[in-house]
Amino acid sequence: LAKTTQPISMDSYEGQEVNITCSHNNIATNDYITWYQQFPSQGPRFIIQGYKTKVTNEVASLFIPADRKSSTLSLPRVSLSDTAVYYCLVGDGPNFGNEKLTFGTGTRLTIIP
Amino acid sequence: ETGVTQTPRHLVMGMTNKKSLKCEQHLGHNAMYWYKQSAKKPLELMFVYSLEERVENNSVPSRFSPECPNSSHLFLHLHTLQPEDSALYLCASSQVLFRDNSYEQYFGPGTRLTVT
Numbered sequence: 001l002a003k004t005t006q007p008i009s010m011d012s013y014e015g016q017e018v019n020i021t022c023s024h025n026n027i028a029t030n031d032y033i034t035w036y037q038q039f040p041s042q043g044p045r046f047i048i049q050g051y052k053t054k055v056t057n058e059v060a061s062l063f064i065p066a067d068r069k070s071s072t073l074s075l076p077r078v079s080l081s082d083t084a085v086y087y088c089l090v091g092d093g094p095n096f097g098n099e100k101l102t103f104g105t106g107t108r109l110t111i112i113p
Numbered sequence: 114e115t116g117v118t119q120t121p122r123h124l125v126m127g128m129t130n131k132k133s134l135k136c137e138q139h140l141g142h143n144a145m146y147w148y149k150q151s152a153k154k155p156l157e158l159m160f161v162y163s164l165e166e167r168v169e170n171n172s173v174p175s176r177f178s179p180e181c182p183n184s185s186h187l188f189l190h191l192h193t194l195q196p197e198d199s200a201l202y203l204c205a206s207s208q209v210l211f212r213d214n215s216y217e218q219y220f221g222p223g224t225r226l227t228v229t
Binding site: 034041 | 155156204205218221222225
């Protein structure tokens, strides 16, 4: 499982676009990049996943440069309810007998009114 | 609602008790997971069942014992726990796809366990 590095915390004002960058220099050819959101005392929630270029869904966009050594989660026009911890995971998915899923410390995003 | 349910949502138990946590997924997934999340710590993977094959994290104490009777149900049996085992225990499931690499997991709401 490729090691990831994210900022520990970020603050942003309501209505702004927020970009959280994750570094994964050792990403392997088969690895996907996945982002989760977690509110206090709840389980993480899958946000978005991508392999290369750009992926967009109703919640967020994920930008992945050509070298795939980093990725950026973009949250458009954030609101107070987006205050949460955001985790970046990189890996090649479940393998029988060798499941190594690590969430890391994530990025604590605080939205300011 | 993620399609993964956990019961009970809250549990207080003494160190000599035996209790079980239950997880059920209604998503038709083939893999299920137990995670532990202590206060201000990252999620720790405890156990994985993938197509009924168990992968165990060797650092998990034997006082935690998982059971996966079928692909929809997962249990975590607890006995002789310590106060430091107090945490949020999360269950998750995912679809194991042979030709599709994915880390998309669906988590339950968790069981908040307090050991007294």
